[in-house]
Amino acid sequence: xxAALTLFAERGYLGTSMRDIASQLGMxxxxxxxxxxxxxxxLQDIMLRTMENLxxxxxxxxxxxxxxxxxxxxxxxAHVRYHARHPREVRIGNAEIWNLxxxxxxxxxKLRRDYARSxxxxxxxxxxxxxxxxxxxxxxxxxxxxxxxxxxLWYHEGGxxxxxxxxxxxxxxxxxxxxxxxG
Amino acid sequence: xxAALTLFAERGYLGTSMRDIASQLGMxxxxxxxxxxxxxxxLQDIMLRTMENLxxxxxxxxxxxxxxxxxxxxxxxAHVRYHARHPREVRIGNAEIWNLxxxxxxxxxKLRRDYARSxxxxxxxxxxxxxxxxxxxxxxxxxxxxxxxxxxLWYHEGGxxxxxxxxxxxxxxxxxxxxxxxG
DNA sequence: GGGACGTCTGAACGGTCGTTCGCCAAGGGA
DNA sequence: TCCCTTGGCGAACGACCGTTCAGACGTCCC
Numbered sequence: 001x002x003a004a005l006t007l008f009a010e011r012g013y014l015g016t017s018m019r020d021i022a023s024q025l026g027m028x029x030x031x032x033x034x035x036x037x038x039x040x041x042x043l044q045d046i047m048l049r050t051m052e053n054l055x056x057x058x059x060x061x062x063x064x065x066x067x068x069x070x071x072x073x074x075x076x077x078a079h080v081r082y083h084a085r086h087p088r089e090v091r092i093g094n095a096e097i098w099n100l101x102x103x104x105x106x107x108x109x110k111l112r113r114d115y116a117r118s119x120x121x122x123x124x125x126x127x128x129x130x131x132x133x134x135x136x137x138x139x140x141x142x143x144x145x146x147x148x149x150x151x152x153l154w155y156h157e158g159g160x161x162x163x164x165x166x167x168x169x170x171x172x173x174x175x176x177x178x179x180x181x182x183g
Numbered sequence: 184x185x186a187a188l189t190l191f192a193e194r195g196y197l198g199t200s201m202r203d204i205a206s207q208l209g210m211x212x213x214x215x216x217x218x219x220x221x222x223x224x225x226l227q228d229i230m231l232r233t234m235e236n237l238x239x240x241x242x243x244x245x246x247x248x249x250x251x252x253x254x255x256x257x258x259x260x261a262h263v264r265y266h267a268r269h270p271r272e273v274r275i276g277n278a279e280i281w282n283l284x285x286x287x288x289x290x291x292x293k294l295r296r297d298y299a300r301s302x303x304x305x306x307x308x309x310x311x312x313x314x315x316x317x318x319x320x321x322x323x324x325x326x327x328x329x330x331x332x333x334x335x336l337w338y339h340e341g342g343x344x345x346x347x348x349x350x351x352x353x354x355x356x357x358x359x360x361x362x363x364x365x366g
Numbered sequence: 367g368g369g370a371c372g373t374c375t376g377a378a379c380g381g382t383c384g385t386t387c388g389c390c391a392a393g394g395g396a
Numbered sequence: 397t398c399c400c401t402t403g404g405c406g407a408a409c410g411a412c413c414g415t416t417c418a419g420a421c422g423t424c425c426c
């Protein structure tokens with residue numbers, strides 16, 4: 001539900017009441033229960049869908065080439081584009097894991113772990129092939145993941161930089177981080 | 184208050200009740216009001232103190248040298264060390280701005296802006312001196328700031344990397360990001 | 367026309383929240 | 397000994413929370 005996305009992103013899960021969401025839709029709170037089970041279900045749907053889409057975009061991006069430097073660039077571009085396009089989802093995803101009840105919380109954590117591991121695999125392969133150079137592939141991957149997250153906080157569509165410029169610059173920075181020649 | 188720090192960091196400001204905090208101290212909630220004005224006062228104290236200390240550490244680090252590459256390295260090291268040493272404060276600082284009432288919220292935002300601007304100044308100077316190379320000094324500064332924030336989420340003292348190793352590696356990555364020769 | 371269905375609603379539920387109040391025990395200065 | 401301060405406490409406050417429920421309305425098929 002779009003209204004919930006906006007409100008959760010702005011005020012947080014606990015800071016948003018069912019009455020708030022309903023009022024955004026011109027209804028009263030009880031009416032919501034004709035369309036959903038509970039507030040928690042809303043959060044779980046949002047977070048699971050968000051992580052699954054992110055991972056899907058990532059895998060698609062990595063699969064489009066065999067050149068490891070190009071893989072890293074495209075992974076970063078997909079990462080950045082996703083964060084620029086879905087800032088509300090990402091903000092919720094990063095802030096509200098603790099408010100997710102089990103077993104959904106563990107499912108999201110597993111998706112995150114898989115995502116991080118896939119990044120490390122790319123970097124490790126680059127190091128093995130002698131294309132990348134870094135003191136710690138793990139730290140490099142963490143840094144790259146984090147770099148994208150901030151985008152969801154300040155990027156908005158009409159800004160100085162287009163989404164494509166943003167993606168290109170961040171892809172560039174990812175390659176610099178491991179001292180790679182740009183693809 | 185140390186108990187509030189831990190609880191706010193774990194469950195969030197809205198997810199923590201005065202009864203929770205009191206119970207962590209072996210008291211009942213009303214007793215807390217002998218020592219503080221309100222729950223909001225707790226949050227404001229934590230966040231203002233945190234940002235002021237971070238800025239102070241940063242300015243101290245940058246002032247210790249005139250070489251711009253070394254300034255960038257030391258700024259990143261101070262940034263990383265602060266996030267590794269004060270994970271609870273940083274987590275709260277990043278998650279709870281929206282729960283800060285005015286005028287404290289604007290004060291914190293201003294401190295953040297000043298901090299970010301100081302990073303951009305260093306990078307811009309490096310570019311002007313021909314020591315750094317980057318398509319966008321602003322994006323580079325955002326990326327560096329973000330890189331540190333994640334540390335507060337996963338670093339703990341007994342981990343595989345010591346705080347000093349962490350600081351060194353991240354300083355290294357900051358210089359790589361702007362393609363600078365290490366100091 | 368009539369009943370079944372989907373949807374919105376006011377009222378209300380039990381619970382938790384931040385905070386206030388009046389009371390009580392302990393301790394120290396006179 | 398008396399008094400005053402300090403700090404902790406049970407009870408209680410009004411507000412708000414997520415959710416339930418019985419009813420009211422409209423729309424469709426028969």
